[in-house]
Amino acid sequence: MRSIKIYLVFASIYLLTAAHVGSPNIxxxxxxxxYKLLINIxxxxxxxGLAQVSARITxxxxxxxxxxxxxxxxxxxxxxxxxxxxxxxxxxxxxxxELWLMAHGSSSVKIIVDGEEGRGSTVIPVPALATxxxxxxxxxxxxxxxxxxxxxxxxxxIIGTSTGEATLTPGDxxxxxxxxxxxxxxVSMLFVFSGVLYLGNLWWESEESSYQRYMYKPVELAxxxxxxxxxxxxxxxxxxxxxxxxxxxxxxxxxIHLFMISDKDMNTFAxxxxxxxxxxxxxxxxxxxPAGKYNLFADVVHQSGLNETLVxxxxxxxxxxxxxxxxxxFTDENEQSQSKISRDEDDSWYRFTKPEGQQQKIGxxxxxxxxxxxxxxxxxxxxxxxxSLTDENGLPVVLEPYLGMLGHSAVVKEDASVFIHLHPxxxxxxxxxxxxxxxxxxxxxxCVVLDSSNYDMSNLKSLNPNQITSMREEIFKxxxxxxxxxxxxxxxxxxxxxxxxxWVQVKVNxxxxxxxxxxxxxxxxxxx
Amino acid sequence: MIKTTFFGSxxxxxxxxxxxxxxSPLSALFLVWGALAMLTSAPFDDWWHNAYGLDVKILSPPHxxxxxxMLVIQLGAVIQLLxxxxxxxxxxxxANYEQxxxxxKKFKRVKLMYVYTVxxxxxxxxxxxxxxxxxxxxxxxxxYKVGGFIFPLFxxxxxxxxxxxxxxxxxxxxxxxxxxxxxWFLPLFxxxxxxxxxxxxxxxxxxxxxxxxxxxxxxxxxLYRNKTSFNNDWINAxxxxxxxxxxxxxxxxxxxxxxxxxxxxxxxxxxxxVAYNWNPDWQYxxxxxxxxxxxxxxxxxGLAIALGITILSSRLALLWGDWMRAVKR
Numbered sequence: 001m002r003s004i005k006i007y008l009v010f011a012s013i014y015l016l017t018a019a020h021v022g023s024p025n026i027x028x029x030x031x032x033x034x035y036k037l038l039i040n041i042x043x044x045x046x047x048x049g050l051a052q053v054s055a056r057i058t059x060x061x062x063x064x065x066x067x068x069x070x071x072x073x074x075x076x077x078x079x080x081x082x083x084x085x086x087x088x089x090x091x092x093x094x095x096x097x098e099l100w101l102m103a104h105g106s107s108s109v110k111i112i113v114d115g116e117e118g119r120g121s122t123v124i125p126v127p128a129l130a131t132x133x134x135x136x137x138x139x140x141x142x143x144x145x146x147x148x149x150x151x152x153x154x155x156x157x158i159i160g161t162s163t164g165e166a167t168l169t170p171g172d173x174x175x176x177x178x179x180x181x182x183x184x185x186x187v188s189m190l191f192v193f194s195g196v197l198y199l200g201n202l203w204w205e206s207e208e209s210s211y212q213r214y215m216y217k218p219v220e221l222a223x224x225x226x227x228x229x230x231x232x233x234x235x236x237x238x239x240x241x242x243x244x245x246x247x248x249x250x251x252x253x254x255x256i257h258l259f260m261i262s263d264k265d266m267n268t269f270a271x272x273x274x275x276x277x278x279x280x281x282x283x284x285x286x287x288x289x290p291a292g293k294y295n296l297f298a299d300v301v302h303q304s305g306l307n308e309t310l311v312x313x314x315x316x317x318x319x320x321x322x323x324x325x326x327x328x329x330f331t332d333e334n335e336q337s338q339s340k341i342s343r344d345e346d347d348s349w350y351r352f353t354k355p356e357g358q359q360q361k362i363g364x365x366x367x368x369x370x371x372x373x374x375x376x377x378x379x380x381x382x383x384x385x386x387x388s389l390t391d392e393n394g395l396p397v398v399l400e401p402y403l404g405m406l407g408h409s410a411v412v413k414e415d416a417s418v419f420i421h422l423h424p425x426x427x428x429x430x431x432x433x434x435x436x437x438x439x440x441x442x443x444x445x446x447c448v449v450l451d452s453s454n455y456d457m458s459n460l461k462s463l464n465p466n467q468i469t470s471m472r473e474e475i476f477k478x479x480x481x482x483x484x485x486x487x488x489x490x491x492x493x494x495x496x497x498x499x500x501x502x503w504v505q506v507k508v509n510x511x512x513x514x515x516x517x518x519x520x521x522x523x524x525x526x527x528x
Numbered sequence: 529m530i531k532t533t534f535f536g537s538x539x540x541x542x543x544x545x546x547x548x549x550x551x552s553p554l555s556a557l558f559l560v561w562g563a564l565a566m567l568t569s570a571p572f573d574d575w576w577h578n579a580y581g582l583d584v585k586i587l588s589p590p591h592x593x594x595x596x597x598m599l600v601i602q603l604g605a606v607i608q609l610l611x612x613x614x615x616x617x618x619x620x621x622x623a624n625y626e627q628x629x630x631x632x633k634k635f636k637r638v639k640l641m642y643v644y645t646v647x648x649x650x651x652x653x654x655x656x657x658x659x660x661x662x663x664x665x666x667x668x669x670x671x672y673k674v675g676g677f678i679f680p681l682f683x684x685x686x687x688x689x690x691x692x693x694x695x696x697x698x699x700x701x702x703x704x705x706x707x708x709x710x711x712w713f714l715p716l717f718x719x720x721x722x723x724x725x726x727x728x729x730x731x732x733x734x735x736x737x738x739x740x741x742x743x744x745x746x747x748x749x750x751l752y753r754n755k756t757s758f759n760n761d762w763i764n765a766x767x768x769x770x771x772x773x774x775x776x777x778x779x780x781x782x783x784x785x786x787x788x789x790x791x792x793x794x795x796x797x798x799x800x801x802v803a804y805n806w807n808p809d810w811q812y813x814x815x816x817x818x819x820x821x822x823x824x825x826x827x828x829x830g831l832a833i834a835l836g837i838t839i840l841s842s843r844l845a846l847l848w849g850d851w852m853r854a855v856k857r
Contacts, residue, residue: 046581
């Protein structure tokens with residue numbers, strides 16, 4: 001066996017705040033039977049804890065929406081009865097509910113919609129993971145300390161006086177001896193109470209340490225690169241609820257979706273698919289990315305439907321023969337011969353160029369961010385981020401299914417504290433949804449995976465986008481007839497204010513086309 | 529307390545005690561302390577849930593504070609009755625025959641109410657301590673250490689403080705009655721679990737455990753009190769502690785075996801009742817937990833410590849009983 005000489009080892013472990021880096025909210029856009037929904041779920045950060053669910057019906061007339069907590073380990077049979085969501089006053093299509101998630105690990109919220117068109121259900125993976133490390137706020141601490149002190153000294157006084165004045169017949173005056181005894185008892189009670197407090201504190205500490213034991217610890221990711229620029233990802237899993245080393249399942253046909261984004265400037269972006277070496281090691285042939293430090297985000301789904309984003313960093317040296325000016329797509333002819341690992345055909349990488357207004361030119365295509373230039377994005381608000389692809393003449397270019405969808409997107413905050421891999425269905429993993437739906441006996445509407453059976457592009461050749469611009473209407477008409485699209489949209493709620501970069505990846509003529517846009521997000525206005 | 533301090537007559541004030549400048553009946557101080565402890569536990573518990581998740585168990589530090597508040601309020605009620613009882617007693621001693629007849633009835637009612645509150649207190653404690661004292665752990669010494677500390681403290685002290693002939697027995701009867709009432713009547717009402725996972729399908733309220741057979745040590749303790757009594761309370765404590773420990777150990781050890789057997793799987797003993805979040809097929813459901821089993825020497829040592837604890841608790845209880853007999857404000 002060839003020894004892998006590791007010449008670059010750099011790994012740092014991020015402190016994660018959730019399975020999804022810095023972006024715990026779950027947004028889903030899809031169907032429940034005949035109804036179309038937009039769901040936003042805020043998972044609990046302690047377990048047992050409350051998940052906040054909001055469901056907007058975007059198509060169809062719903063009369064009732066109910067939600068049900070379903071755990072991977074226990075399945076639909078052992079779930080409690082569904083709870084009715086309340087219709088939000090003033091909005092007939094918006095329903096909200098609070099739902100207890102009681103068991104750690106892979107769990108989900110089943111959404112049941114009843115209305116004019118009957119019943120429809122879907123299931124949304126919502127991990128129940130203890131991620132909170134809560135310190136007591138100083139105000140609460142002060143209030144509790146004062147109350148505690150009153151109880152402490154007050155209790156001792158009461159017991160002291162119990163042995164003194166309280167034993168006297170009403171009206172009798174207390175004598176010195178009795179008073180001294182009362183004081184002595186009171187003071188000794190202070191010591192007894194101190195002992196009780198000490199034991200209480202020991203108890204608290206043991207509860208704290210058992211909480212720590214159950215706290216979510218993400219799979220640790222370590223990356224190293226060898227001479228042939230093969231990067232090895234090592235997944236170190238000490239085990240957690242519904243998760244063990246080497247239990248990854250493919251999502252969109254890939255075990256790992258790895259996003260490499262250059263640190264600070266975020267100008268270089270790669271979406272790669274490492275292949276399995278053994279259950280805890282995955283290899284990927286690196287493209288000719290320029291030297292520098294990269295943030296690595298690896299999206300994985302476990303057998304239980306638990307979806308995680310693993311994080312690490314790596315510093316890359318310059319490739320051996322670096323081209324002076326970096327092209328939009330890196331060439332890889334030289335590497336292919338050196339490495340036994342072949343490149344995954346869906347791997348793609350990209351160098352950011354500043355868009356002109358809301359449009360970015362990539363080769364002969366133009367990607368447009370369908371959003372007013374002065375649009376204000378607000379943290380916590382669910383938005384549909386829509387993009388369309390045209391050619392240089394402004395004619396629509398039909399998108400091909402890329403990994404089963406019309407597009408993929410990655411969103412990163414400037415300081416790398418937020419990362420999310422988005423799909424047209426939202427933040428959820430379709431593989432996770434499938435695993436959880438397997439545990440429910442009812443009819444569950446799953447996300448649609450696009451292929452030639454439901455997205456037929458075979459007759460598209462008749463569309464010749466090089467013809468005159470008046471063809472435009474005709475192309476749209478044909479697209480509509482065949483159910484094809486040149487648009488892709490991603491529902492998402494930015495978790496906090498700041499500068500984000502969003503990469504949008506679509507497939508045209510068998511090639512992945514990537515574009516990048518900068519988005520600035522404001523703080524949510526204070527609700528009074 | 530506020531009323532006595534600011535608006536109380538001289539006579540009312542004289543019935544109170546000093547507390548940080550206030551004048552108040554002692555029982556009111558207990559009530560205030562208990563209420564304050566319960567109030568304090570609320571934000572503490574809320575924080576606890578945010579920090580560590582909802583604790584679906586009886587004992588956690590904030591819950592312990594809440595339970596302490598509840599117990600102290602219950603104690604406040606006990607003291608109120610005791611004060612009344614003791615004041616009545618002084619009146620009774622000074623009264624003539626006719627007055628005595630009138631007081632007799634009143635006196636008896638107050639005495640009964642006092643032992644009722646003791647029974648109620650023991651019932652609350654029984655719920656709080658269930659994690660240490662359920663049939664599945666009744667062969668381990670911890671059971672007898674916890675029981676030997678808590679029960680004599682309330683039972684022996686009640687024996688000393690009450691003027692009744694069989695106060696401990698009556699308190700134990702109240703304790704048993706309250707528990708059996710819940711055990712037999714709650715399961716008649718339909719209920720469904722709203723939290724999951726629902727490992728055990730239930731349709732009605734699930735009854736709590738069958739009460740401890742405290743009636744056995746209670747009768748023996750009362751008999752001891754009525755037949756013999758030494759002037760030295762250390763000897764009394766040693767004997768009463770031993771009586772309690774031996775009778776409690778023997779009854780619970782064998783009764784727990786009965787509760788885990790098929791004979792107890794009926795509505796009377798409700799030993800087959802299991803909550804929604806417990807696996808009904810759990811392999812240790814009707815067994816003494818093997819991980820709590822103790823080797824013979826370890827068990828003997830544990831039981832010896834339990835006996836020591838029981839005797840010390842009885843001594844404390846006698847002291848407390850003396851005080852309860854004396855409290856007048």
